[in-house]
Amino acid sequence: MLTSAVRGIARRSFSTSKCSAVQQMTVRDALNSALDEEMEKDERVFLLGEEVALYDGAYKVSRGLWKKYGEKRVIDTPITEAGFCGIAVGAAMAGLRPVCEFMTFNFSMQAIDQIINSAAKTFYMSAGKVNVPIVFRGPNGAAAGVGAQHSQCFGAWYSHCPGLKVISPYNSEDAKGLLKAAIRDPDPVVVLENELLYGVQYPMSDEALSKDFVLPIGKAKIERVGKHITLVAHSKAVELALEAANELAGKGIEAEVINLRSLRPLDINTVVQSVAKTHHVVTVEQGWPQCGIGAEISARISESEAFFHLDSPVIRVTGVDGPMPYTKSLEAVALPQTPDVILAVNKVLGVSQ
Amino acid sequence: MIPGCIRSLSRQSSHRNYGSWSKVASLFSSRKNNYATEASFETKPFRLHKLDSGPSTHVSVTKEDALKLYKQLHTIRRMETAAGNLYKEKIVRGFCHLYSGQEACAVGIKAALRDQDSVITAYRAHGWTYLMGIDPVGVLAELTGRQSGNARGKGGSMHMYARNFYGGNGIVGAQVPLGTGIAFAHKYQNTGGVCVALYGDGAANQGQIFEVYNIAKLWDLPCIFVCENNGYGMGTSVERASASTEYYTRGDYVPGIWVDGMDVLAVREASRFAVDHCTSGKGPIVMETATYRYSGHSMSDPGTSYRTREEIQEVRQTRDPITSFKERILNANLVSAEELKKLESEIRKTVDDAVKIAKADKEIPLNELTTDIYAECLETEIRNTTPFNPLSHARLGPAVNI
Numbered sequence: 007m008l009t010s011a012v013r014g015i016a017r018r019s020f021s022t023s024k025c026s027a028v029q030q031m032t033v034r035d036a037l038n039s040a041l042d043e044e045m046e047k048d049e050r051v052f053l054l055g056e057e058v059a060l061y062d063g064a065y066k067v068s069r070g071l072w073k074k075y076g077e078k079r080v081i082d083t084p085i086t087e088a089g090f091c092g093i094a095v096g097a098a099m100a101g102l103r104p105v106c107e108f109m110t111f112n113f114s115m116q117a118i119d120q121i122i123n124s125a126a127k128t129f130y131m132s133a134g135k136v137n138v139p140i141v142f143r144g145p146n147g148a149a150a151g152v153g154a155q156h157s158q159c160f161g162a163w164y165s166h167c168p169g170l171k172v173i174s175p176y177n178s179e180d181a182k183g184l185l186k187a188a189i190r191d192p193d194p195v196v197v198l199e200n201e202l203l204y205g206v207q208y209p210m211s212d213e214a215l216s217k218d219f220v221l222p223i224g225k226a227k228i229e230r231v232g233k234h235i236t237l238v239a240h241s242k243a244v245e246l247a248l249e250a251a252n253e254l255a256g257k258g259i260e261a262e263v264i265n266l267r268s269l270r271p272l273d274i275n276t277v278v279q280s281v282a283k284t285h286h287v288v289t290v291e292q293g294w295p296q297c298g299i300g301a302e303i304s305a306r307i308s309e310s311e312a313f314f315h316l317d318s319p320v321i322r323v324t325g326v327d328g329p330m331p332y333t334k335s336l337e338a339v340a341l342p343q344t345p346d347v348i349l350a351v352n353k354v355l356g357v358s359q
Numbered sequence: 360m361i362p363g364c365i366r367s368l369s370r371q372s373s374h375r376n377y378g379s380w381s382k383v384a385s386l387f388s389s390r391k392n393n394y395a396t397e398a399s400f401e402t403k404p405f406r407l408h409k410l411d412s413g414p415s416t417h418v419s420v421t422k423e424d425a426l427k428l429y430k431q432l433h434t435i436r437r438m439e440t441a442a443g444n445l446y447k448e449k450i451v452r453g454f455c456h457l458y459s460g461q462e463a464c465a466v467g468i469k470a471a472l473r474d475q476d477s478v479i480t481a482y483r484a485h486g487w488t489y490l491m492g493i494d495p496v497g498v499l500a501e502l503t504g505r506q507s508g509n510a511r512g513k514g515g516s517m518h519m520y521a522r523n524f525y526g527g528n529g530i531v532g533a534q535v536p537l538g539t540g541i542a543f544a545h546k547y548q549n550t551g552g553v554c555v556a557l558y559g560d561g562a563a564n565q566g567q568i569f570e571v572y573n574i575a576k577l578w579d580l581p582c583i584f585v586c587e588n589n590g591y592g593m594g595t596s597v598e599r600a601s602a603s604t605e606y607y608t609r610g611d612y613v614p615g616i617w618v619d620g621m622d623v624l625a626v627r628e629a630s631r632f633a634v635d636h637c638t639s640g641k642g643p644i645v646m647e648t649a650t651y652r653y654s655g656h657s658m659s660d661p662g663t664s665y666r667t668r669e670e671i672q673e674v675r676q677t678r679d680p681i682t683s684f685k686e687r688i689l690n691a692n693l694v695s696a697e698e699l700k701k702l703e704s705e706i707r708k709t710v711d712d713a714v715k716i717a718k719a720d721k722e723i724p725l726n727e728l729t730t731d732i733y734a735e736c737l738e739t740e741i742r743n744t745t746p747f748n749p750l751s752h753a754r755l756g757p758a759v760n761i
Binding site: 052078081083084086088089090091092093094095096097098099100101102119120123124128129130131132133134135136137138139168169171191192193222223224271275309310 | 477510511518525541545548570573578737756757758
């Protein structure tokens with residue numbers, strides 16, 4: 007399915023879209039068009055957060071929306087996360103469809119009570135009366151050179167909590183299709199974007215360019231088909247897995263790469279089916295190891311029939327188990343690199359390097 | 360203005376100050392059987408913050424309204440007494456925060472609200488739930504965790520909901536940003552409604568409240584911030600928790616009003632003023648209701664280690680919101696003792712019957728453990744305590760925001 011032509015067009019992408027006449031779009035623009043289309047479609051949808059309006063968004067995701075929709079629907083807030091996040095949750099309880107932007111998810115810690123205790127639990131506590139249709143979105147995970155407080159993945163934190171849905175898009179199609187699904191969803195959805203991918207271009211199929219393009223939350227995507235080992239990743243780590251798969255292919259190892267897309271629900275069925283075929287799994291993520299996404303996948307495999315298909319243990323490739331240093335050389339090795347994935351694959355397959 | 364009232368403004372210095380109320384005009388033209396159809400009284404002066412003028416201290420009430428207010432006050436008291444007893448019988452589990460002593464705050468505010476207005480409160484939510492349209496069975500069966508409960512027994516004491524009523528919230532102060540968001544929705548959707556967001560003197564020191572004072576004022580949101588000052592945040596008196604105990608001024612640039620929270624008519628008057636303030640486009644307002652909690656913070660608190668029994672006794676005798684209102688409307692010949700007695704016995708029966716139902720009712724079936732986690736569940740199954748017997752998700756409630 008994959009051709010070198012695709013690779014030539016978009017080095018980082020292994021989309022299954024047709025390679026001819028495929029339009030390129032950055033993740034930033036994909037998110038922007040998702041917001042634009044859903045705001046146009048539904049008057050109840052509004053965007054609030056720090057610098058989303060006049061400044062066009064700290065990362066320019068909301069560029070042009072304030073001009074188009076005005077201050078009623080694109081709203082700059084003061085730098086008070088607990089306050090504006092709580093307001094957004096309250097507005098959702100009262101019938102609106104807020105998109106609450108955190109300038110980065112690191113700042114969402116100031117407001118995590120409202121996300122967990124107010125947004126995620128109210129529907130259950132009210133015995134199904136008050137559902138909370140809200141989207142919390144913003145950049146997540148390690149950026150570059152921003153130190154410990156701004157370099158963290160919250161995938162494990164939020165996907166731990168029942169009542170929330172959590173998505174972690176990788177490329178532009180993911181970003182657009184999943185954000186639109188999140189805005190239309192009647193439950194609270196956490197959308198973990200990646201800052202370093204905002205400016206990266208990926209192909210957008212004609213279908214993905216359509217206003218009707220929505221991806222299902224809770225379904226993973228097989229980015230690359232392989233038969234020897236399964237690499238399971240989300241967000242920017244998908245890129246890493248694809249690069250590793252590319253390199254491994256040169257040595258005759260065909261890795262199947264699964265882009266999780268959603269962290270909750272976690273599409274464990276796609277993983278299980280892949281494992282039944284490949285008998286080997288390596289998980290790849292940028293977050294910390296303990297109680298991480300890889301840990302969850304490993305546990306879910308152990309608890310499923312997939313365990314009996316394994317020929318070797320599940321191995322996690324993760325960020326180093328420590329805070330992120332500012333030091334450039336240290337930062338580089340604090341996050342998993344392609345050789346780490348290849349090392350893990352070789353160990354799992356018992357291949358000498 | 361009314362010297363006899365000013366005399367006892369503060370909680371500590373209170374004497375039988377309701378006795379000093381002036382019955383200004385108790386008899387109106389249309390008299391039947393020597394009973395008035397409307398009576399007027401003077402309230403304690405309101406204290407104002409960043410307001411040029413406040414509500415009138417001259418308040419009047421019709422016979423019909425007086426009976427309605429009395430019914431509500433008395434029902435809440437009766438219901439809370441029943442709740443306390445159910446707790447002592449170990450039928451109510453976990454948390455149970457009683458509203459006894461504070462009834463006039465909720466009843467007075469509710470009397471000023473219109474159909475389009477919303478309310479959100481803290482964990483002391485039983486009285487409000489009843490006022491927002493849930494009958495005593497819905498409240499008490501929720502406390503006993505049974506299926507007739509307002510949230511089918513799944514929410515418990517702090518989590519009850521109704522149309523335009525967004526709960527109970529178990530996280531101190533968290534309901535205030537939510538209420539501000541509900542006010543935002545009122546403005547966004549042009550409903551003309553306001554949202555009342557209530558919190559206690561303890562929560563008044565939470566940072567998120569100051570965050571939303573700021574945003575509400577900045578965006579002119581129709582939000583009435585009500586600080587129910589009952590003197591203690593759990594066991595910490597206001598003086599030991601707050602650098603300023605003038606809670607009605609603590610919105611700084613948000614105008615504020617102080618009202619005697621033991622006087623249902625004063626609270627109603629102040630609330631009408633607050634509603635007018637918000638709906639005239641002036642943005643939010645803070646209202647402090649000075650009140651008192653007879654019970655401990657929760658059922659595990661005897662409520663006597665940080666205050667004296669004498670203090671509680673004195674408030675009961677001199678400032679009780681129900682006794683005082685009863686005396687006023689009786690003295691004004693607005694209602695007869697017989698009428699009130701009849702009402703009281705009806706309420707007793709209603710609450711007693713509700714208690715019986717709340718005790719005898721069943722709990723929801725076990726399969727509701729995994730019902731209504733999501734409005735639209737995308738999980739294929741819900742994990743059980745072990746992976747060997749997964750559960751399925753079901754939908755039952757109406758999900759009002761689809």
